[in-house]
Amino acid sequence: MTGALVVGVLVAAGVYLVLQRGIVRVALGFVLLGHAANVLLVLSGGAGRRGVPLADVGNAPPADPLPQAFALTAIVIGLGMTAFLLAVAYRGRDVIGGDDVESHEDGST
């Protein structure tokens, strides 16, 4: 239940930020959405049903390691994507003069 609430709050905050105009806020929104996905991945291994993933701690069986490996991979990919989006935002400050791409009109389309 706690996990579901965490995912819900992260998605709500992430969606709010993604709907803002500035690209830095959008990037932060995607960071939160990515966290929501990662928490959900870990939960899919059944965190509520099982104990901590350490040997000889309590009697519960160890947690499923596969979704944790998924989450680890997704965190790395998410970091790269966020870095790229922020790099585009930085470039946009130079060539557009702000981080709001919607306000920029050009004749190329």
Next chain:
Amino acid sequence: MSAAAPLPIALPILAAGGAIVLRHRIPWPRALGLSAIAFHLGLAIAFVFATRTGEVLAVQVGDWPAPFAIALAVDPFSALMLLVASMMVATCTIFAIATGEDHRPFFYPLVLVLLAGVSGAFITADLFNLFVFFEVMLIASYVLLTMRGGASQVVGGTVYVTTNLLASTIFLLGTGVMYGVTGTVNMAELARVAPGSPGAIFAGALLLVSFGIKASLVPVHGWLPSSYPRATPAVAALFSGLLTKVGVYALFRIYSVVFDGAPQFRTALLVIAAATMLAGVFAAMGAESMRLILSFHIVSQVGYMIMGLGLFGVLGLAGGIFYILHHIVVKTSLFLAAGAVEVHEGTGVLNRLGGAARRHPLLAAGFAFSAFSLAGLPPFSGFFAKLVLVRAAFSSGSYAIAGISILVSFFTLLSMLKIWNAAFWGDRPDGRADSETDAASRRAGIVAPGVLLAVVSVVMGLFAQQMFELSRTAAAVLVDTTPYVDAILGGAP
């Protein structure tokens, strides 16, 4: 042959690494890139040959036992997609060499990583692995799109990156839910446990939404026309053939594996297909530059592929697969022709163009062939692809979608004529005379790739029977997934 299954992924990655290390020694990146692409093309031809009667080549990476390893599987559909993908990368790279785009630092590493990501998405038989290969492909495409770094690229890149990030996040959520519900992400195991399970259907719906965004289906298509026209000509041509079609491939695969072609969702798919066809073609009629018109036509044409998926059955899917193969070739050819016109004439805006047919007759002929093929006139490949789709629609009683698809063909022809009239006939409004065209800019490398693909489209039309047989074999494995499942799980219970 199945031991070679990882090569289409490993080879471009290795060559990309080499091209990064040797990027300052000028002939080396090009030599590495071209030889990797040539080898990839050879492999893809071998795969098509090896799977032509419906075999599935599977390999368990790392030699782990069946359900635990990340499986790679080449079925006839994957093999055909690999073949067209490496053909498009080869022709677009030749075009990039001719226009000088390949002199940009990291051009070859990025193209090779893109090829590896696309190949991985076609070959993998693991849902999470599919996500990883999508990201490999996307990160390369982000950098290729924004490579020039101007204001236009930043605007287009922002739209493209944020849309794809959203789609990827939904993909990841879907994968998480799928693992939570079924306890597996192996496609073969999913084919056994997912069909009919409500939780898996929900997870599958998240996946379909994500792939729908990546395939630019209406109503989530807006990102494509606002980003593709802003890339450099060679990159736009590469994207037009490859990227959305990977989304379409994933839609076909997931709908076949997770939903087992469930009939209750087919009407929804057909409605989306019709909306996509109509919205794309009408938006294209209002556009005023060559590449923007062609970008809207990508949207419209994806509708035909989804029509094949919505009809399902061997005939419908065979039509969809035939259409994907035909579309990738023809659309890349058109984008290359539009890019060549832009390079020669300095603009792609229709009301500033004119008379290109007189200055570049071969280019004009290539464009005309591809345009007729796109609209679906015989004897080009587009006619036969549409014929199969319409036959499939009639045989399953879906007359409305058949009618819409024929109607959309007329409008497609109309907007191709619009490009033809404005760009290739008449005179340039600024009165630039023919003699002023720089003879050096008529290098064969700029015109040849587009014309070559137009010829491929004609050949596909002439050998339509063989193309149809290949597509039907590929469709049969999607309809009855037993050979696919058995190859991956090795007959294990």
